Amino acid sequence: MTAPPRSVCLQVLPNLFPAGRPGRDVSLSHMTIKAILRTAFLALGFAAASIAAVHAQESGTIRIIAPVPPGGSLDMTARLLAEHLSAAWKQNVIVDNRPGGGTMVGARATAQSKPDGLTVLLSTSAMASYSAFSKNSGLDLHRDWTFISTVSRVPLFIAVAADAKIDSVGDLARYAKSRVGQLNYATYGATTRVMSELLNRSLGIKAEPILYTGSAQSIQALIRGDITYMLEAMSTLSPLVAANKVKILATTEQVRVAGFPQVPTLAEQGYTVSDLGVWYGLFAPAGLSPAVTERFNKEIVNFSRSARANAVLEPLGAVLTSSTPEELRDLAFRDERLFLNAVKTLGIEPQ
Template sequence: MASQSTPRLAILDPFTAWRTNMSRLPKCLVVSAFALWVASVGAQTTYPSRPIRLIVPAPAGGPSDTAARALTKGMSAGLGQEVFVENRPGGNAGIGAGAVLTAAPDGYTLLFALAANAGLPHLSKASPYRSLTEFSPIAAIGGNTQCLVVPPSVPAKTLQEFAGYAKASTKPLMRGSNNVAEDMVATEVTRALGFTLDRVSYKGAPQMLPDLLEGRIQAAVLPVGASLPHVQAGRLVMLGCSMAERIPALATVPTLAESGVAAAPLITAHFVLGPPRVPAEIIDRLAAAVREAAQTAEFKQVMDRLLIVGSARSPAQTQELIQQAEAQYMRFARETGASID
């Protein structure tokens, strides 16, 4: 009589069992799941183990770039690894954002998004993303107050005077712009006061300023940090700013509402974001580093000089602020039909 062998139980190590189960899924899902598993394991043990790049979708030298560099200095100290800025201007801040959207979700490529990045999908079909909510929210710090400025060659000291000058001009006046936040403020002004400006596109404020200072373009909406030194030196005239109320450093400059522009103040912020699907452990590590960096005296001094206000926000608060900013741009696009395409 033949002996019967006792069935042997197959004992698989966890990775082999995981791989066996994954073999039953479509290949694309397996690759994504494996990438997330590797990133998560790495986050628990070694992150960060190499330098981290923070992509700024604006040129070097502007207020957003200055704020980002101040932030990375504090983050580098807190993380024990260098965090460095890489400038990717152009495409109304979309080029830099697109580079981060497709980066690996490992925490080594981040985006220092502008308020304009929240509006881009709603004003341009060329946007590489449909919403900033596609990115992984890490933190938010204060944003740029946007102000309409003109060179002294323009005979206007108020928005009302500028509107009258534009209406009487025999040829269209030109306005410099490098992102949709500036376009939104300018459109609200021209729509409320009943005049038009021809838009001239630039990569950033540093590229725009020479033409503005020399009067080759007649107006621009610029972050207060970029325009204030020239206003103080008498090379530009500040006509109005998109803010809820006057601030001490701009005590003589009216808000847009005081000048007859009833639109709500522009929601502004700089958002620190990662690519989609960054593991929670990495998000928490980075959020803590931003929070600590934003509390340093050196960072606060830079923000004070740029007139940027607002403390660092948590990932959840950042996501909520993104949604609020996008809702503002959606309303603007729906009500005005504005587009930059």
């Protein structure tokens, strides 16, 4: 069994007995002794509960819920993380794909699970959007989650079909203006929806969103010509670029992405778009033991340094990260405010 974190075990009985001056006895009243013992028992009880929670989590199969279909960037990251945790902890770790509802189906399944450390959710910054986009999501960012760590930063790229007569963002704007009412784009989550609408506003165009369950379906729609453009991670786009099925117009990042220096930014082409940022984070149901949270968090730090994971994901544009639980919480709360403001500014009606 893995030893509980030092923060649980150390200082269980700190400063319980006051030190007297040299040559003087220290006498304690009956009530003082009772208070000291009560504190000691509470501290020991907390340590025992933490040890038990870690032990229980070590003895079962861990399920990472990915709220998207197999095949996209998030799914790939979840599978690499499962592989890493399984090797590090000598435990069975599986990925459970629960697509639908703009990632809300998988989020609900996780939030309704026991907070025992055997079910966690690897999701995107769309987690921060539910209050802005859904009237009846049944999920509360401030109530339902234990925040564990950020996992990755994922740049977005603007893609069109390879045979489209569009070779730049300016071409896309001109194409849209010559076909008013005919332009559409793919979305499978709140982040791509808001970023696409902000892009449309920057370009001075209008386009209709078409909702898909994940990036794999969106890409096929783009190749078939069912949609005009989409925002997507390079992990999904890269093999299709190599196969001459799609082409990349720009990245929404403020600077060029290191793995794809040939792709210009929107700013270089004379356009700007607010940077909501796309990140992946690891969450658990509310009430997860701090000891189990710390166990996960420490391993996410190791995962971010994994040579294998970085070798797979960096060429696809993803940047592995880690954070404290508090940093992930603050990031999610910040983006929730940004989504609420963006939805109000853009006039998007919650569904």
